[in-house]
Structures are given as C-alpha cells and as structure tokens.
Amino acid sequence: MTLLTPLQRMDYAFSTLCLCHRFNIQVARFSRAVSHTGDGHLYVIFALMIWGADVEQGADVVKTGLQAFALEVPVYLLLKYSLKRRRPEALPSFVTPSDKYSLPSGHTTAAFVMASLITAFYPDTSWFIWPWAVAIGFSRVLLGVHYITDVIAGALLGIFCFQLVSF
Numbered sequence: 001m002t003l004l005t006p007l008q009r010m011d012y013a014f015s016t017l018c019l020c021h022r023f024n025i026q027v028a029r030f031s032r033a034v035s036h037t038g039d040g041h042l043y044v045i046f047a048l049m050i051w052g053a054d055v056e057q058g059a060d061v062v063k064t065g066l067q068a069f070a071l072e073v074p075v076y077l078l079l080k081y082s083l084k085r086r087r088p089e090a091l092p093s094f095v096t097p098s099d100k101y102s103l104p105s106g107h108t109t110a111a112f113v114m115a116s117l118i119t120a121f122y123p124d125t126s127w128f129i130w131p132w133a134v135a136i137g138f139s140r141v142l143l144g145v146h147y148i149t150d151v152i153a154g155a156l157l158g159i160f161c162f163q164l165v166s167f
Helices: 005-019 024-036 041-053 058-083 106-121 123-142 148-166
Strands: none
C-alpha cells in the first residue's frame, strides 16, 4: 500500500459521487458550458478589451497576464508529463480530453491565473471572478476528466504562478 492510496480512494469516491447519479447528463451539459469559458478564448478577448478600455493600467494588466501565463504553461506541462497521472477511466466522461494525463488540471490552473490577475487590478470583481474560477475547476470533475485533487493542484499552481510574477 502506497502513501497515495487513501488519497486516490478519496478522489475516486468523490468523482463517483459527482458522476454516478441520475442527473449526470443534465449536470454535464451545464458543466460543459462552464468549462468552455475556460478554454482560453475569453482570456484573449479580456486582454484586448482591457488593453483598449483601461488607458491607465490596461497595458500593465496584459503584460502581467502574459508573464503569468509564460510561467504557468511550461510548469503545468512539466508537472503533467512528469507525474503522468491517468485521467478517471472507470467513470462516465462527458468530453474527450486532449491528452491522457490529469494532474494538474490545466483549465483550473489558467482560470486561477486569470482570477488572480483580474482581482489584483480590479478588486471589486472578486465576488464574481473567484466563484467562476472555482466553477471551472468543479466542471472538470463533473465532466469526468479530472479528480478533485487535480483541480486543487491546478488552483494552487495558478495562484502560485501569478504570485511569482506579480512581486
């Protein structure tokens, strides 16, 4: 028995609770829409809008965001392909993932970079942005492509990467 076995059992139990119920198709439809907001296209739209609309700090927001993602992407890829944790396989999956590894969740990592970035420059948005980032993470579990610990690791990685470039 390895040290990770209890954690893996907890992950599997949580995913089973989230995926093996009679409303899973309806939940998956909603989760797919939420997850889609974290695919990256809205990040580009946000950057273009902020750069054009906020003459005082728009360029700083975009620059900081680019720096955060320039750090986040290689660290995320290094972790994902070093750890090689398999995605949930014996449970329902409602989307086809782009690869076979799950730790950390890339959607969650990016969403938490964005939430950190946006609230650092526009603190009044925190009431909306942080729940959105959390919803992105949970949507990945509810779609059957990540375990909850993948999401937690992604959230921590996203916040950490932003913090490193913002000091």
